[in-house]
Amino acid sequence: xxxRRRPFRxxxxxxxxxxxxxxxxxxxxxxxxxxxxxEGGAEDEATVRQNRxxxxxxxxxxxxxxxxxxxxxRIELFGRECGAxxxxxxxxxxxxxxxxxxxxxxxxxxxxxxxxCLSTVSTVRLERVAAEAGGRLWMQLYVMDDRRVAADIVxxxxxxxxxxxxFTTDANVFGSREWDRRNYRRPGAPTARNILDALRHPRWxxxxxxxxxxxRFENLVPFLPAGQATAVGGxxxxxxxxxxxxxxxxxxxxxxxxxxRLLVKGVLSVExxxxxxxxxxxxxxxxxxxxxxxxxxxxxLEVLPDIARAVGGRLxxxxxxxxxxxxxxxxxxALGARGVMLARATLYGLTAGGERGAxxxxxxxxxxxxxxxxxxxxxxxxxxxxxxxxxGPPGGT
Ligand SMILES: Cc1cc2nc3c(=O)[nH]c(=O)nc-3n(C[C@H](O)[C@H](O)[C@H](O)COP(=O)(O)O)c2cc1C
Numbered sequence: 213x214x215x216r217r218r219p220f221r222x223x224x225x226x227x228x229x230x231x232x233x234x235x236x237x238x239x240x241x242x243x244x245x246x247x248x249x250x251e252g253g254a255e256d257e258a259t260v261r262q263n264r265x266x267x268x269x270x271x272x273x274x275x276x277x278x279x280x281x282x283x284x285x286r287i288e289l290f291g292r293e294c295g296a297x298x299x300x301x302x303x304x305x306x307x308x309x310x311x312x313x314x315x316x317x318x319x320x321x322x323x324x325x326x327x328x329c330l331s332t333v334s335t336v337r338l339e340r341v342a343a344e345a346g347g348r349l350w351m352q353l354y355v356m357d358d359r360r361v362a363a364d365i366v367x368x369x370x371x372x373x374x375x376x377x378x379f380t381t382d383a384n385v386f387g388s389r390e391w392d393r394r395n396y397r398r399p400g401a402p403t404a405r406n407i408l409d410a411l412r413h414p415r416w417x418x419x420x421x422x423x424x425x426x427x428r429f430e431n432l433v434p435f436l437p438a439g440q441a442t443a444v445g446g447x448x449x450x451x452x453x454x455x456x457x458x459x460x461x462x463x464x465x466x467x468x469x470x471x472x473r474l475l476v477k478g479v480l481s482v483e484x485x486x487x488x489x490x491x492x493x494x495x496x497x498x499x500x501x502x503x504x505x506x507x508x509x510x511x512x513l514e515v516l517p518d519i520a521r522a523v524g525g526r527l528x529x530x531x532x533x534x535x536x537x538x539x540x541x542x543x544x545x546a547l548g549a550r551g552v553m554l555a556r557a558t559l560y561g562l563t564a565g566g567e568r569g570a571x572x573x574x575x576x577x578x579x580x581x582x583x584x585x586x587x588x589x590x591x592x593x594x595x596x597x598x599x600x601x602x603x604g605p606p607g608g609t
Pocket of ligand 1: 333
């Protein structure tokens with residue numbers, strides 16, 4: 213009998229050893245079109261692959277014979293301690309994946325003392341997240357053509373005690389997620405095949421769509437015509453979120469409206485990073501939207517060293533895109549990032565098992581961070597630096 217490895221096929225969250233195991237549980241729990249929404253990237257998905265390739269191209273050069281008995285992975289962010297160098301990234305439509313998914317993610321983040329960033333297109337109203345989840349909350353903002361919507365969200369997030377505002381700027385034109393689009397006859401109307409698939413997932417159908425009613429973009433309800441706020445994929449409202457008219461004037465405008473921390477999410481060049489610092493931002497998020505917007509885009513990791521060198525002393529430089537392992541996180545920190553945002557990694561956990569699943573995802577990544585740190589001969593994240601990294605062999609994985 214030839215030897216062969218058997219991939220994880222279980223459903224017990226505690227037996228999921230890595231994020232890929234959680235992804236496998238998640239894939240089986242929801243209809244294919246829901247998983248496709250979570251997973252997919254734009255056009256050829258070259259950006260999605262590049263995010264991983266850039267991380268996989270780096271190798272560690274560990275130090276040895278260092279006493280690593282006592283290790284910790286706490287960081288300081290905006291004057292407060294985080295239990296890990298992680299944040300949960302904003303993702304819209306979480307209620308399609310798991311009932312009240314935003315609350316579950318926020319609670320999971322709070323359980324290890326890291327910030328949770330709520331999307332403009334969350335399916336739980338921002339005030340409810342603040343009242344019921346607690347923890348450190350950040351608010352992500354899409355600025356639409358009608359600036360009154362942004363003004364309303366900013367005012368409400370301030371009143372609800374959100375710590376930071378994250379202005380997403382890489383969504384001025386909606387990315388074409390082709391696999392996602394094929395799942396709908398027209399916006400909001402899944403194809404017959406997908407309806408059948410939904411029927412084959414009765415638990416998802418009952419818990420997500422029937423018990424609590426079809427999830428809606430609750431923050432936007434007052435601004436949308438009745439019936440148009442539903443979060444079913446390909447929704448008619450989504451493209452309206454992406455205003456092509458956003459500029460640095462909007463950053464200045466937001467700076468004047470918002471008293472908390474302000475971050476721009478979508479920076480990938482030194483010039484824009486400098487501009488963010490000059491415009492009074494407190495941080496930037498280096499991102500290509502997880503490969504869901506511009507295809508054939510550079511990976512944030514590739515531009516991180518230059519940007520961290522240019523503005524790291526003035527701004528909190530955060531990063532996301534393709535992070536699935538603690539070792540990935542360590543690589544970004546060694547290249548100058550202050551923290552790493554997780555999106556799909558924690559969404560796999562959420563899909564697999566709600567708050568417990570999201571917590572499991574965080575448990576996995578933080579234990580990997582701790583192990584990698586020790587194996588590198590480091591006791592804290594402050595000891596990381598580019599001296600611990602080398603580019604891997606060309607073409608190697
Ligand atoms: C399902 C999904 C929904 C997303 N929704 C938003 C959103 O509403 N606002 C936003 O700024 N970014 C959104 N993003 C992008 C993430 O915040 C993040 O930049 C990206 O997914 C990171 O890459 P990763 O998923 O490989 O970790 C979304 C990503 C996914 C996967």
